[in-house]
Structures are given as structure tokens and as C-alpha cells.
Amino acid sequence: MTFFETIKKFDPEDIEKSIGKMSFVEVKRALAKNKLNELDLMALLSTAAQDHLEEMAQKARSLTVQYFGRTVSLYAPLYISNHCINECIYCGFNRSHTITRKLLTHEEIEREARFLNAQGIRHILLLTGEAHKITPLEMLSDVIKLLRKYFPSVSIEVYPMDTEDYRILKKAGVDGITVYQEVYDTSIYDKVHPAGRKKNYKYRLETPERAAKAGLRYINIGTLFGLAPVRSEAFLCALHAKYLENRYLDTEISLSIPRIRNIPGGYSPDFLLSDRLFVQILLAYRLFLPRSGITVSTRETSDFRDNLLNLGVTRFSAGSHTEVGGYTEDEQSVPQFEISDSRSVEEIVRVIREKGLQPIFKDWEDISQ
Amino acid sequence: MESGLILGGKSFTNRLFTGTGKFRSKKLISKMLEASGSEMITIALRRVDLTSKEENILEYIPDNVTLLPNTSGARTAGEAVRIANIAREAGCGNFIKIEIITDMKYLMPDNEETLNATRLLAEDGFIVLPYINPDLPLAKKLEEAGAAAIMPLGSAIGSNRGIRTRELIEILIDCCSVPIIVDAGIGKPSHAAAAMEMGADAVLVNTAISAAHDPVRMGEAFSYAVKAGRMAFLAKLTEESKEANASSPLTGFLR
Numbered sequence A: 001m002t003f004f005e006t007i008k009k010f011d012p013e014d015i016e017k018s019i020g021k022m023s024f025v026e027v028k029r030a031l032a033k034n035k036l037n038e039l040d041l042m043a044l045l046s047t048a049a050q051d052h053l054e055e056m057a058q059k060a061r062s063l064t065v066q067y068f069g070r071t072v073s074l075y076a077p078l079y080i081s082n083h084c085i086n087e088c089i090y091c092g093f094n095r096s097h098t099i100t101r102k103l104l105t106h107e108e109i110e111r112e113a114r115f116l117n118a119q120g121i122r123h124i125l126l127l128t129g130e131a132h133k134i135t136p137l138e139m140l141s142d143v144i145k146l147l148r149k150y151f152p153s154v155s156i157e158v159y160p161m162d163t164e165d166y167r168i169l170k171k172a173g174v175d176g177i178t179v180y181q182e183v184y185d186t187s188i189y190d191k192v193h194p195a196g197r198k199k200n201y202k203y204r205l206e207t208p209e210r211a212a213k214a215g216l217r218y219i220n221i222g223t224l225f226g227l228a229p230v231r232s233e234a235f236l237c238a239l240h241a242k243y244l245e246n247r248y249l250d251t252e253i254s255l256s257i258p259r260i261r262n263i264p265g266g267y268s269p270d271f272l273l274s275d276r277l278f279v280q281i282l283l284a285y286r287l288f289l290p291r292s293g294i295t296v297s298t299r300e301t302s303d304f305r306d307n308l309l310n311l312g313v314t315r316f317s318a319g320s321h322t323e324v325g326g327y328t329e330d331e332q333s334v335p336q337f338e339i340s341d342s343r344s345v346e347e348i349v350r351v352i353r354e355k356g357l358q359p360i361f362k363d364w365e366d367i368s369q
Numbered sequence B: 001m002e003s004g005l006i007l008g009g010k011s012f013t014n015r016l017f018t019g020t021g022k023f024r025s026k027k028l029i030s031k032m033l034e035a036s037g038s039e040m041i042t043i044a045l046r047r048v049d050l051t052s053k054e055e056n057i058l059e060y061i062p063d064n065v066t067l068l069p070n071t072s073g074a075r076t077a078g079e080a081v082r083i084a085n086i087a088r089e090a091g092c093g094n095f096i097k098i099e100i101i102t103d104m105k106y107l108m109p110d111n112e113e114t115l116n117a118t119r120l121l122a123e124d125g126f127i128v129l130p131y132i133n134p135d136l137p138l139a140k141k142l143e144e145a146g147a148a149a150i151m152p153l154g155s156a157i158g159s160n161r162g163i164r165t166r167e168l169i170e171i172l173i174d175c176c177s178v179p180i181i182v183d184a185g186i187g188k189p190s191h192a193a194a195a196m197e198m199g200a201d202a203v204l205v206n207t208a209i210s211a212a213h214d215p216v217r218m219g220e221a222f223s224y225a226v227k228a229g230r231m232a233f234l235a236k237l238t239e240e241s242k243e244a245n246a247s248s249p250l251t252g253f254l255r
Helices: A003-009 A012-020 A024-032 A038-045 A047-068 A106-118 A137-147 A163-172 A186-192 A201-205 A207-213 A230-247 A275-288 A302-308 A345-354 B027-036 B077-089 B111-123 B136-145 B166-175 B189-198 B215-234
Strands: A071-079 A123-127 A153-157 A174-182 A218-223 A252-256 A293-296 A315-317 A358-360 B005-007 B010-012 B016-019 B040-044 B066-070 B095-098 B127-132 B181-183 B202-205
Touching: A003 A201, A003 A230, A012 A038, A012 A230, A024 A038, A024 A047, A038 A047, A038 A230, A038 A275, A047 A275, A071 A106, A071 A153, A071 A345, A106 A137, A123 A137, A137 A153, A137 A163, A163 A174, A163 A207, A174 A186, A174 A201, A174 A207, A174 A252, A186 A201, A201 A207, A207 A218, A207 A230, A218 A230, A230 A252, A230 A275, A275 A293, A275 A302, A345 A358, B016 B027, B016 B215, B027 B215, B066 B077, B077 B095, B077 B111, B095 B111, B111 B127, B111 B136, B127 B136, B136 B166, B166 B189, B189 B202, B189 B215, B202 B215
Parallel strands: A071 A123, A071 A315, A071 A358, A123 A153, A153 A174, A174 A218, A218 A252, A252 A293, A293 A315, B016 B040, B016 B202, B040 B066, B066 B095, B095 B127, B181 B202
Antiparallel strands: B005 B010
8 A cells, every 4th residue: 555545544633533532541551562553653642641751751762772872963954046936835935935046056055065064064955945947957966966075975855856866866976865745634735835846745745755766765754843733744744654664674764843933924833833742743753663763953942952862863953054055155045944043063062962972973975886 | 711713814802892883972982992802893884984083983993903894884785895995995904794784674684685795805805794694504605705704693783682593593603614793682791691602702792882871881791791601601501401400419429
């Protein structure tokens, strides 16, 4: 069964109801188990589990130490274009927004790369909006080759592609992708994506699989919290990760927990994800998927991020800018989202060490050639 | 006094091999090596950053400890060979632990690709230590291909579940002529001691040391366990029996 078929079986409203019915008995049962099933996941996402956060946290921490050690990997995002054909109502790059659009030249990209490399960054996430004419495959391929001179690992968060395209980018040196479904609830997905290629739910849902089939070794998925009821979204996203993990054994699957913050253009989310529930979801992900990576970006405030470090986070962005040319350009463009942790790489490294963890800058070596 | 374990022409007195992964600070690696006396340490080439002095893990390993670079990240024999060559060029020596993993969930080694990589690397002059799922026919082929030792897993990497593959490893110990080094799954010193009592030539322990609350002391604890287990093996353990066996036999007076 494909994951699209699985999703069709679930009605998000029913999921919310089932999660709502979970009691502390189910939560206790889930906490006592080593291998959790879908019902256990529901229990851990329920309001009944709120009273057991500390127990969940202790277990999450020891699982993380066992599988990932006392380490946190670091990466930085690099935006090269904010041109976009989509109209995602929650995004700063929405084509109907009258913001200054910018595409970095090779020289500018290289300047950004040199800057990040000097900060110690070795893993990079290359980002663009979705604009096939402005950032076509060939151009991305060239940029990736350029970036590989500075970074042993380059991941992309651009736009969904066919398997063949991913193969081309893999050859150029990409080893991972980040692609968020944004929202798993199909009817809300349709509403918040009024136009553009992104309207195709199924094509987006199956993007991680096309990347896995092309041999990319690292895939990061997520749902953008704020657009739909939170618990059912977390549930479906975790199932998606599990599905990918079981089907593509040679691919590392990881999860992000992005939530909508202040976005230029003023979108205010219908379903706020509180700090408490954020932590509960993170812990539920860790307990349900002990081997999956969990990424936290600088969307979150520095205090909150620091406290998450001992709860199961395995990957941290550092010294981030979400504007095109944000690291070295004088004239700054509008960011995709406001960052809440503007500390330098050095400062973040210091905090990680203080928490008793080793920051890992490099965790990959080019073996593709 | 027994002579040391010989691998690639080098003699190792301490039969506890360690790893560099998962420590909360790289500085702890040198302290752990000192406390445990471990003479060989494995290191994932993917984590070596030669461009940064502070971040270069090699700076934290004293010269008297032999490096065992591993091919973590490789999914095919070809990739393992490439990693081995990069490691050698980077000055990590001739030892190589082949680790080819195509399953990110249980991290099981791909025996077939491992055999192919062993052939290629042994031919190229590397001292090859393949990490495998314990399997006798494969182990014999690895010997023939030039493996310097064989590293069967006790249980899944990082699982701390102990020697779950005991009977299969015993077969390797019985039938192989190259040293058997139990790698992966050893979660506590008693597991390491058990492996050595079985007759393993050495053990490799990473997570159980590096993720411990006090990795330095844990390294030392493992070192004692490995020595005790080895000594017990050499002293020839008595057989286990379900029934009691009087330590002063009743028929002892008969001559």
C-alpha cells in the first residue's frame, strides 16, 4: 500500500477523536513498551499524556543517547532565491506578495559559502522558492557543484522533482533533501495552496519516495504546525516517517517540527502549537521512531532551543539567516520566516558544550565520485 | 605471560578496542584511552575534518594508539574502497574496518558487499577487518580474501543487547584461523568478559563507553573485564552442568 492510500484511509477528524479518547492507562502502556504501534503513538500525543511529559522526556533522552550518543549535528541554511510560483497563504515567498525578488549570482553564492565555511559549517541546506524557470535543474546542479567545494554535505530544500531529476542532482553532489508536506489534511492542503504546482497533494506527498529511489541518503520531512489540528498532523507525519523508514531501509529519515511564526504578509495560524505541545510531539516522535533524526531550526527562540537539546534533538541549525544573501549581502531581502535565534555559530557551540553535548560539524565524506 | 594479539604485523597487548563516536566531548577520548589502555580505536572517516585543527578528531588520539578507520556511510563495496583510500591518503594508516550498511534501522552489515570490498582492499595492501553478520561460509571466504581478522556482531550496533549471536560466533571461533573480534552490541563489561571467555581474540566497544555517564571510568571497567575474560579463557573454564558436581568427589579415594 502506498502512503497516499494509507492517508486516504484516515479522516483527520476521526484521528483527533481517537486521540482524545486516550486515557492514562494507554499512556502508561506506551511508556512501558520498547516498540510502539500506532495506538501507542496516539496515546503519547493525547492530552492524557500531558501529565507524563517528564517520564516521556527521560525515556526520550536515554533513547537519543543510545542511538546518537551525546552529540548534536550542526548545519546552516543558504537561501539563493526567493522567486516563487506558488501562493501558499502562510509563506513569505508567496508570489502575490510584493517583496523584492532576488536570485544570487554564482559570485554571491560563493561569497556566502566562503563565509559559512569560515564559521566552521560543513553541512549546508540549499534553499529556493519554487520557480522552475528562474532556478532550473541545470542551474541548481551547477550551484551544488560549486557548494561541494566548500561543504562535504549539501542538502536541498527546493521544489519537488521527478526521480530522474534527483538522480541528476545526486550526481552533482546532493546527498539529502528536506521536504515538508506542510499539511497532511487534504482539504486544508487544498485551501492553503490556492494555486501553483504545489496544489498537487499526491505529487508532494510522494516526493520523499522519489528522492529515496534516486539514492539520496538523507530525507527530512515535517508538517508545518499551525495550518491544521495539531495532534492529527503530528500523528500522520510520524506515520509517514515510519512508512519511509520501513520501505527505504538505506535512507536516513528525520523529522522537523516547524511551526508558523511571524511571516511577512501577516498570516496568523488557525491552530497554534504551544511550547508544551511542541515538546510533547517531539518526545512522541522520539519514542515512536527511536532511530530517526529530529531537527530544530532557528524559527525557535534561543532559550527554547537550548532546553530542547537534551530531549531528543539530533540536528540543529546555527548562525542562520533566512534571507537571500543574508550572510554577506548589505542589502537584505525579506526573510522567508523570522528567525528567533540569531546567535552566532560560536555562541551556539558554546551552549551545546555546556549542555554536555559534542557539536558535530562534519559527518559526511564525499564518496559519490 | 601470553604474547599479544598480532594484527597486520603489529602486536596488541590490550584486547579492548574502542571507538570515537558519541562522546560528549572529544577531549574525553584521550582520557578514556589513557584509563582503559586501549591500543586501537576505530574512527569514522566521515567525521574526520582535516581542515579544522580544533574539530579534527585525530588530534585527540595519542600516537601510541593505532587508528582503525571505518567505512561508515558506505553502502557498496565501491564506496568502502573509496573511503579506505581517502583514509590512507589522510594519514590514517593501513588498517581499515569495513562497515557496509544498507539498512538504517537495524544497521545490519551487508555481507556480500563486505566480501567484495575485502577482496579489493586486501589486494591493495590494506589490513582489512570486515564487520559482519556471523556466518561461517562467509568467514571462510573472507579469510581466503585476505581479511586480517573477522568482526562478527554480538547484536545490533548501539543496542547494548549483548552477545545475542553467541552460538554463531562460537562456530567462527572454532573454525576460523584469523582472529575473531566481537564488535557491536556489547552493552556492559560482563558482556565483554563473556565474549572473551568464549575465546574471542578481542572486542570492540564504543557506545557502552562513550554514552556512559563517566566514559573514562567505564573504559577502565571494560579493560578489566576484557582482561578477566581472556585470563579465564586461557585458564580453561570448566564445563557448565545442570547438576551439581561436588568439588571433593566421593570416589576421590580410589587410586
